[in-house]
Amino acid sequence: MERHIRADTITLVNVFELERDRMDLFVDAYRARAGLISAQPGFRSLRVLCAVSSGARFQAIVESEWDSVETLHDATGQDSYYESARRVVEDIGVVAHPGVYRLAWQSGAG
Numbered sequence: 001m002e003r004h005i006r007a008d009t010i011t012l013v014n015v016f017e018l019e020r021d022r023m024d025l026f027v028d029a030y031r032a033r034a035g036l037i038s039a040q041p042g043f044r045s046l047r048v049l050c051a052v053s054s055g056a057r058f059q060a061i062v063e064s065e066w067d068s069v070e071t072l073h074d075a076t077g078q079d080s081y082y083e084s085a086r087r088v089v090e091d092i093g094v095v096a097h098p099g100v101y102r103l104a105w106q107s108g109a110g
Contacts, residue, residue, distance in 0.1 A: 009044060010102050011065050012072055015058040017095040023050055026060055029088045036084055037064060042071020058097070069100065 018026055030048045037046055044065040051059045066072040075081055089096055 009065055009067060010069055010072060010100055011063055012076075012098060012100055014062045014096055014098040016060040016062070016097070017057065018059050018092060020054070020059055022092050022094070023059060025092050026088070026094065029092060030062060033084045033088070036080060037075070040071070040075035040078075040081070042067035042075065060094075072100065 016026070027048055027050065030046075034046060037043060044067065045063075046065075047063045049061040049063070064072075066075070076085075085096075088094065
């Protein structure tokens with residue numbers, strides 16, 4: 001079944017390379033960041049996905065949905081946002097590969 005597409009929102013998708021034994025630390029770090037991120041104007045949602053496949057190149061994917069590119073830019077341009085992201089990368093030892101996307105199409109069950 002096709003669903004309505006919100007073409008006016010954008011999604012920041014950040015895929016992470018990290019050691020599997022660091023996953024709990026990574027998830028905990030994002031839980032700690034959730035309050036800061038969700039308080040930003042234009043924020044809609046945040047999801048952290050962990051790989052089930054041991055051979056997956058990217059062990060974690062973080063998706064955050066925003067009202068617009070501008071609201072995302074305003075949030076990520078803040079020192080507190082930048083510092084919290086930097087700590088995740090440096091303290092846990094992850095390599096981040098971010099990109100901003102707009103939904104093109106989606107489908108779902110019945």
